[in-house]
Amino acid sequence: MPKRTRALVMVTLSLLHVSTAGAGMAVAKLTPDRRLSAQPPGVAEREPVRTSATARPAGAAVGVADASVLGRRLAGLLDGSPTPTNAAVIDARTGRQLFARNGDRPATPASTTKLATSVAALAALGPEHRIATKVVRGGGGVVLVGGGDPTLTALPAPAGRGRPAFASLADLARQTATALKASGTRRVRVDYDATAYQGPRTAAGWKPNYLPDGEIAPVSALTVDAGRAAPGTHSKTRVGDPPAAAAAAFARMLTRYGVAATRGRPARAPEGADQLGAVQSPPLSALVEHLMTESDNDVAEAVARQVAMNRGYPPSFAGGAQAVVEVLGELGVSAGVKVNDGSGLSIDNRITPIALARLVALAASDDHPQLRAAITGMPVAGFSGTLAPPRYMTPSSAAGAGLVRAKTGTLAGVSTLAGYAYDADGRLLAFAFMAGDGTGSVDPSRLDALAAVVASCACT
Numbered sequence: 467m468p469k470r471t472r473a474l475v476m477v478t479l480s481l482l483h484v485s486t487a488g489a490g491m492a493v494a495k496l497t498p499d500r501r502l503s504a505q506p507p508g509v510a511e512r513e514p515v516r517t518s519a520t521a522r523p524a525g526a527a528v529g530v531a532d533a534s535v536l537g538r539r540l541a542g543l544l545d546g547s548p549t550p551t552n553a554a555v556i557d558a559r560t561g562r563q564l565f566a567r568n569g570d571r572p573a574t575p576a577s578t579t580k581l582a583t584s585v586a587a588l589a590a591l592g593p594e595h596r597i598a599t600k601v602v603r604g605g606g607g608v609v610l611v612g613g614g615d616p617t618l619t620a621l622p623a624p625a626g627r628g629r630p631a632f633a634s635l636a637d638l639a640r641q642t643a644t645a646l647k648a649s650g651t652r653r654v655r656v657d658y659d660a661t662a663y664q665g666p667r668t669a670a671g672w673k674p675n676y677l678p679d680g681e682i683a684p685v686s687a688l689t690v691d692a693g694r695a696a697p698g699t700h701s702k703t704r705v706g707d708p709p710a711a712a713a714a715a716f717a718r719m720l721t722r723y724g725v726a727a728t729r730g731r732p733a734r735a736p737e738g739a740d741q742l743g744a745v746q747s748p749p750l751s752a753l754v755e756h757l758m759t760e761s762d763n764d765v766a767e768a769v770a771r772q773v774a775m776n777r778g779y780p781p782s783f784a785g786g787a788q789a790v791v792e793v794l795g796e797l798g799v800s801a802g803v804k805v806n807d808g809s810g811l812s813i814d815n816r817i818t819p820i821a822l823a824r825l826v827a828l829a830a831s832d833d834h835p836q837l838r839a840a841i842t843g844m845p846v847a848g849f850s851g852t853l854a855p856p857r858y859m860t861p862s863s864a865a866g867a868g869l870v871r872a873k874t875g876t877l878a879g880v881s882t883l884a885g886y887a888y889d890a891d892g893r894l895l896a897f898a899f900m901a902g903d904g905t906g907s908v909d910p911s912r913l914d915a916l917a918a919v920v921a922s923c924a925c926t
C-alpha cells in the first residue's frame with residue numbers, strides 16, 4: 467500500500483474509533499496487541515508489536531535512517547514554536563542519535579519522571595514483585611500493617627475484570643475475622659502500623675495545592691484507595707491521615723464479619739507476632755503499566771520506595787530518589803537524571819531529553835525483557851490513558867494516532883512527551899520532547915505533532 471494511502475487509512479480508522487464502539491475494536495487491532503483497560507493486565511513478558519501499517523516481510527532489512535530528513539521536518543516545527551522545546555530522537559536498536567535540539571540540556575520532566583521510576587523498579591525488583599498488607603496480633607488486639615500498597619481497596623472487585631485484582635481490604639478483614647473467631651476473640655481494637663515509610667509525606671518541590679487539589683495523597687505506607695475520601699466517585703478529595711482512615715475502614719469491616727472492632731492508635735507491630743491475614747498487590751508489572759497509562763502519582767511514589775527498600779536506603783523521598791538513580795547507573799542510563807520524587811510532581815526534578823530517549827530504548831530492548839512493562843504501559847496515541855482523545859485528533863498529529871506510544875508530563879508551564887514509534891520504514895525510534903520552563907502556557911498538541919513526524923517519516 468502506498469505510504470500516503472496508508473496514512474489516510476490510519477487517520478480514517480482513528481476517527482472511526484472515536485465515533486463508534488465497533489470501529490474502536492477494529493482500530494485497536496492496528497495498535498500493539500494488548501487490552502487497553504484503565505488498569506491493564508500484566509503483559510510485561512510480551513514483545514512490543516509493530517502495527518500492521520509497519521509490518522515488513524520476514525527477513526526484510528531495515529535501512530539506516532537519514533537523520534537529515536528527519537531533522538529538517540522536526541526543526542521546521544520547532545522553529546515555528548512560541549515555546550522553547552528541547553528534543554532528542556534516537557534509533558532504539560542502535561542507540562544512534564538522529565536528532566537533538568538541546569538534547570543534553572536538563573529540563574523539568576513532570577510525569578515523564580515515572581519512566582525513570584518504573585525502569586529502576588522493574589530492574590531492581592523484577593516484574594513479579596508484590597507488596598503485602600497484613601494483620602498481626604498485638605496492641606489492643608490486632609495491628610494493621612501497611613507495606614506501601616496504595617492500590618489496596620475497600621471497593622468490591624468489578625465484574626469481568628481483565629486484569630489482576632487489587633488487594634482487597636474486605637478479604638483481609640474476612641481472613642482476620644475468621645482467625646479471631648476461631649480463637650474465641652469477638653472484640654478487638656485495631657491499631658495501625660505505617661512505619662515502613664520514613665520522612666515527610668510531601669517532597670521537595672511539591673506545590674502547596676497538590677494535596678488540597680487531590681493530585682496525590684499524603685504519602686504513607688498504609689492507605690486504602692489511595693486515600694480518597696469518596697472512592698468510586700469522581701471526587702479527587704483525599705483524607706488528611708490515610709493510615710487512620712485505613713484502620714477505621716478495616717474496623718468497620720471486621721465488625722461486619724462478626725468481630726466488634728474499633729479504630730485504635732498508631733503502633734509498631736511486635737516482632738514475631740502471629741499473622742492473622744495478608745493480601746498482596748498485583749505484580750509490579752501491572753502496577754507499572756497502571757501508573758504509566760494513568761500517570762498515577764500515588765503508585766509511582768510507592769514504587770520508588772520499594773526500590774529504596776530493596777537497596778537498603780531509607781524508604782523516603784530522598785532514599786527513593788537515590789535508589790532509583792543508583793539502579794539507573796547500573797543500567798548505564800543515569801546520566802542526565804536528577805530527581806526528588808518518583809511521580810514527577812516536584813518542580814525541582816531535572817532530566818535531559820536524551821536521557822529519557824535512552825530510557826525508552828533500554829526498556830524496549832530485547833536485552834532487558836524484565837523492563838517491558840515500562841513500554842507496554844505507555845498510553846497509545848489517540849486511544850488510551852493520558853493520550854486518549856482529543857489528543858492526536860488534530861490534522862497536525864493524526865498521523866501518529868495508533869502508532870505512537872508515549873508517557874506524558876504536565877505541570878504549570880511545562881509539557882513533556884517521551885516514548886517510541888516505528889517510523890514509516892519500520893525502524894523503532896525513541897524520542898523525548900520537553901517544552902516550557904514553568905512560565906507561560908504550553909500547548910501539548912505541538913509535542914503530539916512532533917511525535918507524529920517521527921512515526922510518519924520515511925527517512926531512508
